[in-house]
Amino acid sequence: xxxxxxxxxxxxxxxxxxxxxxxxxxxxxxxxxxxxxxxxxxxxxxxxxxxxxxxxxxxxxxxxxxxxxxxxxxxxxxxxxxxxxxxxxxxxxxxxxxxxxxxxxxxxxxxxxxxxxxxxxxxxxxxxxxxxxxxxxxxxxxxxxxxxxxxxxxxxxxxxxxxxxxxxxxxxxxxxxxxxxxxxxxxxxxxxxxxxxxxxxxxxxxxxxxxxxxxxxxxxxxxxxxxxxxxxxxxxxxxxxxxxxxxxxxxxxxxxxxxxxxxxxxxxxxxxxxxxxxxxxxxxxxxxxxxxxxx
Amino acid sequence: xxxxxxxxxxxxxxxxxxxxxxxxxxxxxxxxxxxxxxxxxxxxxxxxxxxxxxxxxxxxxxxxxxxxxxxxxxxxxxxxxxxxxxxxxxxxxxxxxxxxxxxxxxxxxxxxxxxxxxxxxxxxxxxxxxxxxxxxxxxxxxxxxxxxxxxxxxxxxxxxxxxxxxxxxxxxxxxxxxxxxxxxxxxxxxxxxxxxxxxxxxxxxxxxxxxxxxxxxxxxxxxxxxxxxxxxxxxxxxxxxxxxxxxxxxxxxxxxxxxxxxxxxxxxxxxxxxxxxxxxxxxxxxxxxxxxxxxxxxxxxxxxxxxxxxxxxxxxxxxxxxxxxxxxxxxxxxxxxxxxxxxxxxxxxxxxxxxxxxxxxxxxxxxxxxxxxxxxxxxxxxxxxxxxxxxxxxxx
Numbered sequence: 001x002x003x004x005x006x007x008x009x010x011x012x013x014x015x016x017x018x019x020x021x022x023x024x025x026x027x028x029x030x031x032x033x034x035x036x037x038x039x040x041x042x043x044x045x046x047x048x049x050x051x052x053x054x055x056x057x058x059x060x061x062x063x064x065x066x067x068x069x070x071x072x073x074x075x076x077x078x079x080x081x082x083x084x085x086x087x088x089x090x091x092x093x094x095x096x097x098x099x100x101x102x103x104x105x106x107x108x109x110x111x112x113x114x115x116x117x118x119x120x121x122x123x124x125x126x127x128x129x130x131x132x133x134x135x136x137x138x139x140x141x142x143x144x145x146x147x148x149x150x151x152x153x154x155x156x157x158x159x160x161x162x163x164x165x166x167x168x169x170x171x172x173x174x175x176x177x178x179x180x181x182x183x184x185x186x187x188x189x190x191x192x193x194x195x196x197x198x199x200x201x202x203x204x205x206x207x208x209x210x211x212x213x214x215x216x217x218x219x220x221x222x223x224x225x226x227x228x229x230x231x232x233x234x235x236x237x238x239x240x241x242x243x244x245x246x247x248x249x250x251x252x253x254x255x256x257x258x259x260x261x262x263x264x265x266x267x268x269x270x271x272x273x274x275x276x277x278x279x280x281x282x283x284x285x286x287x288x289x290x291x292x293x294x295x
Numbered sequence: 296x297x298x299x300x301x302x303x304x305x306x307x308x309x310x311x312x313x314x315x316x317x318x319x320x321x322x323x324x325x326x327x328x329x330x331x332x333x334x335x336x337x338x339x340x341x342x343x344x345x346x347x348x349x350x351x352x353x354x355x356x357x358x359x360x361x362x363x364x365x366x367x368x369x370x371x372x373x374x375x376x377x378x379x380x381x382x383x384x385x386x387x388x389x390x391x392x393x394x395x396x397x398x399x400x401x402x403x404x405x406x407x408x409x410x411x412x413x414x415x416x417x418x419x420x421x422x423x424x425x426x427x428x429x430x431x432x433x434x435x436x437x438x439x440x441x442x443x444x445x446x447x448x449x450x451x452x453x454x455x456x457x458x459x460x461x462x463x464x465x466x467x468x469x470x471x472x473x474x475x476x477x478x479x480x481x482x483x484x485x486x487x488x489x490x491x492x493x494x495x496x497x498x499x500x501x502x503x504x505x506x507x508x509x510x511x512x513x514x515x516x517x518x519x520x521x522x523x524x525x526x527x528x529x530x531x532x533x534x535x536x537x538x539x540x541x542x543x544x545x546x547x548x549x550x551x552x553x554x555x556x557x558x559x560x561x562x563x564x565x566x567x568x569x570x571x572x573x574x575x576x577x578x579x580x581x582x583x584x585x586x587x588x589x590x591x592x593x594x595x596x597x598x599x600x601x602x603x604x605x606x607x608x609x610x611x612x613x614x615x616x617x618x619x620x621x622x623x624x625x626x627x628x629x630x631x632x633x634x635x636x637x638x639x640x641x642x643x644x645x646x647x648x649x650x651x652x653x654x655x656x657x658x659x660x661x662x663x664x665x666x667x668x669x670x671x672x673x674x675x676x677x678x679x680x681x682x683x684x685x686x687x688x689x690x691x
Contacts, residue, residue, distance in 0.1 A: 045667055047388045047676070067687045134554045152491065155555070156538035234497070235546070238539030239689035247683060254499060255679040256388055 039262035047256025058263035075243040079227030082165040083219045086173050094177035112171050124235045127164045131155040156238025165226045173218045180214030212288045216279050224272050349604040353378040358407040367621045371612045394421045394597045401601035410447035410591045411664035422456040423596045429607040432614035439656050440631040448593050457593030460613050461628045464589045464659035466582040468562025470551050481509050481583050485532050493536040494547045494556035499682035509585050515663040517673040534689035564646035565627035582658050589659035
């Protein structure tokens with residue numbers, strides 16, 4: 001009956017998305033409100049205790065502490081460098097996969113995704129082995145006579161953290177941009193070429209405007225995950241690579257000051273939302289599409 | 296060529312890193328103890344002594360993962376038909392939190408505590424008084440541990456609340472190839488020639504306690520106005536000598552093994568063993584002339600106990616010489632049981648100078664944690680915040 005078909009059409013998508021909605025509510029919305037509540041409580045005398053009175057003291061302390069400003073700068077720069085590097089490297093790879101890889105596409109896609117299966121910590125330790133004083137890179141450079149003594153700037157700084165984060169997020173961004181280029185027909189590029197556009201012009205006038213929104217999405221994706229990371233900085237960042245995520249993590253697990261940790265986490269969330277709005281506004285100002293994963 | 300990767304398996308590393316932090320009262324943030332391989336396999340002598348004979352049923356154990364010493368305790372639990380329900384903690388503060396959360400009802404039968412927490416636990420009243428008559432193996436302890444100079448296990452009025460069962464000491468650990476003979480003073484670590492070559496570990500409580508020891512202060516009586524600036528000054532100089540702060544002792548051992556660090560602030564004898572497992576037998580540890588500090592964990596029966604006789608029997612069993620030697624091997628720690636010394640594995644026995652244990656213990660005094668509240672002295676929370684700020688500012 002027509003009525004029943006109509007009901008099926010309207011309920012179907014809802015039923016299908018229900019597990020995802022439940023998951024998001026349980027794993028994001030509920031923790032978010034829990035954090036919001038904790039952030040306005042007062043830390044107890046004993047660690048890991050929080051109670052009334054309700055106060056904004058945790059936010060005040062978080063925003064006024066000089067050390068947090070230093071760590072926020074570290075987070076912002078690390079997030080920016082990791083995000084921009086990842087997107088810049090991924091875009092040509094995704095373009096090549098979409099339009100030029102031919103029969104090698106599946107093999108390359110397999111290789112790109114294969115790195116995801118390696119443990120996060122294993123990859124971090126691998127970079128320490130690569131960049132360390134007696135690591136692969138220094139040993140190789142010494143053995144070919146390029147340097148006399150090991151390079152000290154490779155490890156335990158923001159550079160090492162950025163490299164590892166780029167390595168970790170590169171496969172995701174390649175896949176994201178590859179998917180974004182899917183709907184972009186090769187005919188558009190061929191038409192531009194027929195009309196006399198060179199390689200650079202085809203990129204700037206055809207490819208980049210079409211992938212600007214997904215590339216911006218990828219940028220924000222990597223920025224947020226990099227700037228809030230607290231594992232990689234601990235292993236590769238040394239004293240110069242500590243970021244805000246480490247401070248927040250310590251509030252929860254070491255100092256036991258949950259209001260401070262919750263206030264820090266929510267402040268970072270607001271900062272990330274502002275970044276999202278800023279990028280979205282910039283895209284609109286440039287006449288590009290608003291932020292979307294794939295058109 | 297040393298690539299920085301070593302044969303120490305990640306599982307072992309995590310376990311040991313976790314246990315290392317556990318032992319000095321810090322909370323491993325990312326690396327939790329995972330249980331796993333012990334050095335068991337011996338058929339330990341069983342003891343049914345302790346308690347009043349009503350041993351059996353289930354026992355609810357609350358402590359760090361690994362502190363239930365599954366291999367060492369197995370013969371006792373099997374013989375007595377004891378079912379062990381273990382609850383593992385993420386930080387030491389979980390112990391009082393979980394016991395207080397029970398709010399007077401029964402639950403946990405057995406726990407452990409690091410000696411620095413004794414004043415807090417006494418104030419909270421969460422530990423039962425122990426009957427030494429039910430733990431005859433206390434007589435097996437070194438005289439130092441049978442008594443209690445710091446009232447960590449026995450109160451001034453003679454009431455016992457804890458039984459020491461594992462301990463260790465903190466000194467300087469170094470690579471003896473890079474630094475033959477090692478360093479004799481903590482101040483040697485500040486020598487400009489070691490810039491970028493010193494390892495440090497992310498243990499807020501231990502770091503500040505050690506600085507206070509070097510600067511001849513009482514850790515639980517650090518004055519905010521007069522002492523704290525000196526501590527910050529020393530710690531800033533020390534951190535400027537490092538490339539970074541390791542997440543665990545296992546991670547810091549990796550730095551020494553890979554040549555990134557030649558000496559470690561807050562070294563630990565167990566690092567010698569970790570390094571040997573990774574193929575480097577040249578890592579040594581010693582207590583500098585200014586002294587180090589010690590850490591000791593004790594078994595205790597919390598007020599939530601509902602199977603006290605089995606808890607007593609467990610404690611008594613762990614003080615059996617053969618069992619405690621096995622435990623020391625498993626935890627890469629020192630044994631407080633005198634008769635366990637000749638039964639230790641070769642590498643474990645070499646970690647601490649048992650031939651003159653009293654002098655050694657005098658050089659690594661145990662200390663109390665900072666107060667929770669104080670108008671005059673730095674509180675526990677201030678210690679943690681100070682360390683976090685020092686660490687964050689070290690690179691700026």
